[in-house]
Amino acid sequence: MSKSVSTKALARSYGAERGLTSVIGLLALAGGVAALVVGLGWLGDFRARRPVLDPLAVEWLGGHAVPAKIVAIVLGVLLFVFGLWWFFRSLRPEGRPDIELDREVGKELTVTSGAISSAVQADAESVEGVAKARARAVGDTTNPALRLTLWLREGTDLKAVWEELDARVLSRARESLGVEVLPTAVRIELDSGERQRVR
Known part of the structure; x- marks a missing residue:
């Protein structure tokens, strides 16, 4: 890319x-x-x-x-x-694109940016090791993009999360939106574990 x-x-x-x-x-x-x-x-x-x-x-x-x-x-x-x-x-606020999947009269089908974000967020949270995810659709209707923030549990294999994210979550998002390229910025937060008080 x-x-x-x-x-x-x-x-x-x-x-x-x-x-x-x-x-x-x-x-x-x-x-x-x-x-x-x-x-x-x-x-x-x-x-x-x-x-x-x-x-x-x-x-x-x-x-x-x-x-x-x-x-x-x-x-x-x-x-x-x-x-x-x-x-x-x-x-002005940043654009949140609604994607028109079908423009045929009587069969119009539009996916809102909120629905896109919710679907990607739900898929990302189902990845093993991800404690929480937040997704946001940005860009415009012709060139949509994603911003994805992941909070990982302590001890999670980062490489495995990345591979599953690319192979399943982002691949499904591209197929659902009917686009070959979906630029995505991924931010990863790692839990440091519960701090213990030193006595």
């Missing part, structure tokens, strides 16, 4: 947020480097001594005050709306 596929189940995807942050960071870095180059006089002493706000630009803005204010207000409103949209987009 490729890394790009398997990582879908590890955590919520923040690709868009990281992309925007990277672009903003690169633009800020480019602006800072440009200011440093001009300020150090690498482009000539004349440019280094000029004020930050070019007098020609200030004069042009003074002569076109009304259009400049309109453009500034429009840009400000657009940035404000974009910021609100991005804020609420980042806070």
